[in-house]
Amino acid sequence: MSEQARRRPPKPYRRPQKDPVRMLAFEALRAVDERDAYANLVLPPLLRKAREKGDFDGRDAALATELVYGTLRRQGTYDAIIAACVDRPLREVDPPVLDVLSLGAHQLLGTRIPTHAAVSASVELARVVLGDGRAKFVNAVLRKISRQDLDAWVEQVAPPYEDDAEDHLAVVHSHPRWVVSALWDSLGGGRAGIEDLLEADNERPEVTLVARPGRSTTEELAAATETLPGRWSPYALRMAEGGEPGAIEAVKEGRAGVQDEGSQLVAIALANAPVEGADTRWLDGCAGPGGKAALLAALAAERGAFLLASEKQPHRARLVERALAGNPGPYQVIAADGTRPPWRPGSFDRVLVDVPCSGLGALRRRPEARWRRRPEDLDGFAPLQRALLTEALSAVRIGGVVGYATCSPHLAETRVVVDDVLKRTGGAELIDARPLLPGVPALGDGPDVQLWPHLHGTDAMYLALLRRTA
Numbered sequence: 001m002s003e004q005a006r007r008r009p010p011k012p013y014r015r016p017q018k019d020p021v022r023m024l025a026f027e028a029l030r031a032v033d034e035r036d037a038y039a040n041l042v043l044p045p046l047l048r049k050a051r052e053k054g055d056f057d058g059r060d061a062a063l064a065t066e067l068v069y070g071t072l073r074r075q076g077t078y079d080a081i082i083a084a085c086v087d088r089p090l091r092e093v094d095p096p097v098l099d100v101l102s103l104g105a106h107q108l109l110g111t112r113i114p115t116h117a118a119v120s121a122s123v124e125l126a127r128v129v130l131g132d133g134r135a136k137f138v139n140a141v142l143r144k145i146s147r148q149d150l151d152a153w154v155e156q157v158a159p160p161y162e163d164d165a166e167d168h169l170a171v172v173h174s175h176p177r178w179v180v181s182a183l184w185d186s187l188g189g190g191r192a193g194i195e196d197l198l199e200a201d202n203e204r205p206e207v208t209l210v211a212r213p214g215r216s217t218t219e220e221l222a223a224a225t226e227t228l229p230g231r232w233s234p235y236a237l238r239m240a241e242g243g244e245p246g247a248i249e250a251v252k253e254g255r256a257g258v259q260d261e262g263s264q265l266v267a268i269a270l271a272n273a274p275v276e277g278a279d280t281r282w283l284d285g286c287a288g289p290g291g292k293a294a295l296l297a298a299l300a301a302e303r304g305a306f307l308l309a310s311e312k313q314p315h316r317a318r319l320v321e322r323a324l325a326g327n328p329g330p331y332q333v334i335a336a337d338g339t340r341p342p343w344r345p346g347s348f349d350r351v352l353v354d355v356p357c358s359g360l361g362a363l364r365r366r367p368e369a370r371w372r373r374r375p376e377d378l379d380g381f382a383p384l385q386r387a388l389l390t391e392a393l394s395a396v397r398i399g400g401v402v403g404y405a406t407c408s409p410h411l412a413e414t415r416v417v418v419d420d421v422l423k424r425t426g427g428a429e430l431i432d433a434r435p436l437l438p439g440v441p442a443l444g445d446g447p448d449v450q451l452w453p454h455l456h457g458t459d460a461m462y463l464a465l466l467r468r469t470a
Contacts, residue, residue: 016127020055025067029099032368039068071106072367073202076174078105080157085144097134100126104142109150173198178375186409200453205364207239208261212298215255224248231457232440233264254326259291262451262458266405267292269436270352271299273465276399283348284309285338285392286355288316290323301329310336339387346397353392355385357408361460364453378412389421393428402466409450409460418464427470433463
């Protein structure tokens with residue numbers, strides 16, 4: 001070292017600067033990782049608090065939302081890329097460090113943020129939340145990632161399709177291998193269809209509104225915000241630019257709501273299914289959190305029918321009460337276990353059971369669920385799904401109709417359950433659900449219906465309609 005260098009005073013320490021947008025995104029990812037929280041529940045209160053403090057404007061909120069959801073959707077791909085840039089297994093990288101790296105990788109590979117800005121902002125975040133030492137590690141890894149674009153990285157880290165098709169799709173489209181396999185089995189067909197489905201899972205879903213009949217109209221909602229018509233449901237509108245549905249007066253008052261169009265179609269199909277004889281008593285046997293129950297209650301009110309909405313968990317039953325408040329027709333909300341119901345057999349003309357499931361049909365909305373679920377989880381759902389459908393068939397009278405619905409396309413949660421219950425219980429038959437979804441294309445061979453994100457723009461809802469015959 002020269003004499004001049006020895007005499008030069010050291011540079012003063014510069015404190016890291018907090019970036020509110022990236023701090024919020026990191027906080028949301030940590031909540032998802034540490035507490036098994038869902039981003040769609042964690043993010044809104046964080047954004048609201050940031051707005052109240054004056055830290056955020058609309059563009060900041062949009063960027064924070066993109067950073068969180070984009071990182072979660074592409075987590076599997078980014079993990080493979082990060083693994084190629086570190087000298088240790090990913091399981092040995094501290095989770096907070098991995099979250100910062102994933103956020104940085106998404107900015108570099110999944111957004112239009114300039115490379116220099118993406119690296120420097122991520123390193124600055126690392127200095128704030130991890131300390132200067134680990135920030136140097138973050139800097140080194142992100143600089144390696146920045147040398148190639150996403151396509152080049154994927155070509156490097158994904159196995160060739162010809163060698164291992166499922167593993168290739170898992171890395172390219174950021175889904176666990178077992179989920180790719182299950183979706184492919186349910187969808188059938190070749191490579192193009194499954195790639196379209198996996199790509200659709202990684203797209204940001206539209207915000208879809210429902211105008212609850214007799215309480216609001218699509219015209220009223222269209223006048224309140226910029227919207228596009230629904231694709232299939234007569235009560236649906238799609239918010240063109242996302243927007244803030246909670247600011248719409250009809251939504252505030254519960255006369256309208258936010259509800260995926262697939263969910264709307266399930267309720268509409270059950271309500272319109274032909275029944276023999278009376279049509280005055282309806283049951284939603286798994287009503288929480290209340291979206292389908294609210295639409296069913298509105299449809300029932302138009303016909304003078306009574307809806308009983310039952311939900312096992314008391315806190316979810318309160319959500320159902322809130323969703324149904326103000327419905328003009330007769331209804332009741334109770335906290336009850338649908339597998340040990342308090343009602344008498346044969347009490348209802350129509351019954352809906354939207355059963356608890358793996359949620360593999362809603363990966364667009366809850367991208368973290370793909371990393372949280374395990375194949376063995378299906379074993380836990382199976383007995384409950386069968387018990388709920390069995391009791392639903394007991395609850396409906398002869399000539400009445402049961403709708404079995406699930407937000408999963410996994411065969412073990414859809415056709416396998418329905419076929420098994422029909423064989424064991426007897427006294428019921430499948431009826432064709434397809435004519436009850438007029439105008440909806442690509443509904444398959446029936447009689448049940450499977451909706452798909454890439455074909456219908458909805459969650460992957462499944463519906464089977466069963467008529468009680470004896």
